[in-house]
Amino acid sequence: MTQARLHKLLTVVIAGTLAGLVLATAALPLALVLGLGFSTLAAPYSTLPEHLVTPPTAQRSTLYAADGTTLITSFYEENRADVPLTEVAPVMRKAIVAAEDSRFYDHSGVDLRGVARAFTANQGGPVRQGASTLTMQYVRNVLSSDPTLSEAQRKAATEISTARKIQEIRYALALERQLDKDEILGRYLNIVYFGAGAYGVAAASRRYFSKSPADLTLAEAALLAGLVQSPHTDDPIHGDADAALSRRGYVLDRLVETGAVTSAEADRARAEALALKPSVEPDDCAAVPKDRNDWAFFCDYFTDWWNAQPAFGTSPDERQRTLRRGGFRIVSSLDPTVQRETQDRVLEVYDENSPHALPTAVVQPGTGRVLAMAVNRRYGLGPNPAGQENRPYTVNQLVAGGDDIVGYQAGSTFKIFALLAALEAGAPLDTRYDAPTRIVSQWPASGPASCEGQWCPANANPAWMDGERTMWTAFGRSVNTYFVWLAERVGADRVVEMAERLGIVLRAEDDANLARYGARNWGPFVLGVASTTPLDLATAYATVAAEGVRCTPLPVNTIVDHAGRPLDVARPDCRRVLDVDVARAAADAARCPVGDQSAFGRCDGATADGLRERLGRPVIGKTGSSEGYGTETVVAATPQLVVATMATNPDDPRDPAGEAVQARMVDQVADIMTAALRDQPVRDFAPPTEAIARWGNAARAGN
Structure with a gap:
């Protein structure tokens, strides 16, 4: 056969x-x-x-x-x-x-x-x-x-x-x-x-x-x-x-x-009887344990990050399938101790039912790793009052932005970008200007902030802010007219470019269009009128704290595939974006707003005067208020840690956070940093060279 x-x-x-x-x-x-x-x-x-x-x-x-x-x-x-x-x-x-x-x-x-x-x-x-x-x-x-x-x-x-x-x-x-x-x-x-x-x-x-x-x-x-x-x-x-x-x-x-x-x-x-003890493996961010519901916002950010990584596929859908089928062991950057402290301090300022939210990010300079993301909201799709999409339940990314969340105005925290652009252009820290109560700028404008068709902002507290200022004292006292003048000298477009270079993502369509097509005339940018998020702001200040090395925000420490192989995608994505001396000079000026003292003894006046004393270690940072105190912002950094927090009503920008909350936010940031740095050595910021400071012997003698 x-x-x-x-x-x-x-x-x-x-x-x-x-x-x-x-x-x-x-x-x-x-x-x-x-x-x-x-x-x-x-x-x-x-x-x-x-x-x-x-x-x-x-x-x-x-x-x-x-x-x-x-x-x-x-x-x-x-x-x-x-x-x-x-x-x-x-x-x-x-x-x-x-x-x-x-x-x-x-x-x-x-x-x-x-x-x-x-x-x-x-x-x-x-x-x-x-x-x-x-x-x-x-x-x-x-x-x-x-x-x-x-x-x-x-x-x-x-x-x-x-x-x-x-x-x-x-x-x-x-x-x-x-x-x-x-x-x-x-x-x-x-x-x-x-x-x-x-x-x-x-x-x-x-x-x-x-x-x-x-x-x-x-x-x-x-x-x-x-x-x-x-x-x-x-x-x-x-x-x-x-x-x-x-x-x-x-x-x-x-x-x-x-x-x-x-x-x-x-x-x-x-x-034997049928002795079942069934359990359900959690699936996705909605399955984060109830007693750790605040972790779900970090989980949500992690999935957004994963879906943007080309290493996992050619499209977000393919990357999501890779995550759900690939058997990866992912150790995130979320520090449970720092997260708990951050969430607790947020809830001391606002509870979950407050119309105002306090999204807060904690980032590690030099790696970009996100240690904590907290906000006074519940992650989920529970019932909310009419017109309150984000209270008390939400799945929107209030801390990092995305989808419909474009961010919030960060006010005077954006002044650091004008300071950096000026330093990079060759202006020293000792650049002097007799700051008036109001300045009529070169940029056209209309409305209440217009003087005969030109944008003309004023200082919030003339008696304390007006007069001859340097970068140190103008940043410490948050002198609007000084930084508008500085932006005129260096160019508004360079201020915008500096912000984007340090990690500010302009998610709002109007902001993105202005940055692309009208940056030269976008003078108000220097006072923080563009929308941003706590995570972006923390990234920008972390770049200064890391002496000019910007790291893309990173929610993971390690990723190991099903075969036990570690993946390179978990490594920090960092690159130098500032000259070391420029970054050190900016940090020296940024000591002033938080009650620290510059390496040259030039700080005089602070908007968050008690932060350095409460923290007990060198610190840099800035506070910010948007027009009418609609939002309030505090950002602070050491060489090991950055905290950025913003008070806002994400459902109604017409409902101001109010000036009074800023002092509570300063306390909040101090407590978070104290707890997070408790077991870490005290590290100081390296001083800039005298060449970039460029103040004379007479100025030295006067101090």
């Missing part, structure tokens, strides 16, 4: 006994079937699809806090996490073999006795027995769940057809020639579906019993093994307890028949 005829006859038998078709070959001699030689169908291992050799099973990704142990949440389409066979209880291994393929350790991928048994049992009626081995089931599971295949390809992997069954046999025989039995068993246990959304034995152990697969008892292992045949109908969590117990009894009987356990052991297991 020719090889082609043998193959054709075998195909007919397989179609009838294994693929679930109506048996049309009942008269075919069984001896002929058993003598065909299954090994002739084996595919060369080298031609196996890559996904069978190294199966790309979908696995959940886990997000941890910076301590590497505190789980924030998981991301998954299929709840799955691979474990080595050595971490699966021996009784679980025996149970799955007894239930699904008792001759697993005796055959070579296709069980001839199983074929014969199924052939005999299925004659004369509908198919009642199959003969798929664990190896064949593994092949089918890989092909049907491979995330790299299309839906049509995955569907074809489970269709009832002769071609599909032949393919399974060929692949199973090839795999058995290259992989040992325990490796195949381990792969099978990690891919098979156990019902209730649990893929693989590790997820199933946690889903049904809230324990590791290494700790499964005989009764528990038998229950799980019994679920594999009909995971959707025998699921005991969703009302099919009787069916699950019946299947457990079947598996126990098979364990006794195969000699894996004694009758006494099986009887004791059979007598």
Whole structure:
């Protein structure tokens, strides 16, 4: 008989006994079937699809806090996490073999006795027995769940057809020639579906019993093994307890028949009640534990960051699928201690039901890592008062911005960009100007801030602000007219460019258009009329604290893929954007607003005078108020830490935060920094050179 005829006859038998078709070959001699030689169908291992050799099973990704142990949440389409066979209880291994393929350790991928048994049992009626081995089931599971295949390809992997069954046999025989039995068993246990959304034995152990697969008892292992045949109908969590117990009894009987356990052991297991202890793996940011609801805003920021990384795919949708199927272990930058302190201090200023929000960011200079993100809101889609989209529930990113959140006006904190642009252009810190109460600028304007068609801002407190000022004293006392004059000298477009260079993202369409097409005439930018966020502002001041090195905000410390390989995308993305001496000079001036003293003793007056004393270490920073005290802002930095906080009504910008809240915000920032830096050494800012300070001996003598 020719090889082609043998193959054709075998195909007919397989179609009838294994693929679930109506048996049309009942008269075919069984001896002929058993003598065909299954090994002739084996595919060369080298031609196996890559996904069978190294199966790309979908696995959940886990997000941890910076301590590497505190789980924030998981991301998954299929709840799955691979474990080595050595971490699966021996009784679980025996149970799955007894239930699904008792001759697993005796055959070579296709069980001839199983074929014969199924052939005999299925004659004369509908198919009642199959003969798929664990190896064949593994092949089918890989092909049907491979995330790299299309839906049509995955569907074809489970269709009832002769071609599909032949393919399974060929692949199973090839795999058995290259992989040992325990490796195949381990792969099978990690891919098979156990019902209730649990893929693989590790997820199933946690889903049904809230324990590791290494700790499964005989009764528990038998229950799980019994679920594999009909995971959707025998699921005991969703009302099919009787069916699950019946299947457990079947598996126990098979364990006794195969000699894996004694009758006494099986009887004791059979007598045990169905002792489920179900647990649900958290999925996505809405599943962050209730007592850590504030962490969900950080989680939301992490997902936005992930979806913007080209390393994970070519589109946000593809990157999200990578996260949900890739099995990554992600240790975030969220410091639980700093986050708790930040959230507590925020809630001391405003509670969750206040119409005013206090979004706050804590960032590490030199790495960009985001240590905390807090706001007095609940993450979720709960009921809110009419017209209050963000109170008390919201999923909007109030701290980092995005979607409809473009940010808030940061007022005088933007003066640092004019200061930096002037320093970079060659002006020294000792640049003097006799600041008037009001200045008529070169920029056209209309409305209340216009003087005959020119923008003419004034100082908020003339008695304290007017007079001859330098960069030190003008920044310390927040003298509007000095910085408008300085911006005129250096060019408003250079001030805007400096802000963007340091990390200010202009999300509002009007702001972005002005920056692109009208920056030269955007004089008011220097007083902080553009919208920004606490995270962007913290990034900008962190650049100064890091001596001119700007780091893109980063929500992760490490990312390890399912194979244990660390990914470079978790490394800080930093680059020098300022000359060192320029950055040091700006930091020297920024000591003044927070009650510190410059390296040259030139600070005189502060808007947050008590911050340095409360913190007890060198600090730089700035306060800011928008027009009419609509928003209030405080930002402070040490070489190790930056905190930026903004008081605003995100639902109604016409509702001002008010001037009085700024003092409470200064206390808030001081408390956060004190707690976060408690165990860190005191570090000072390096002074700039005298060349960039350029004050004379007479000025030195006067101090």
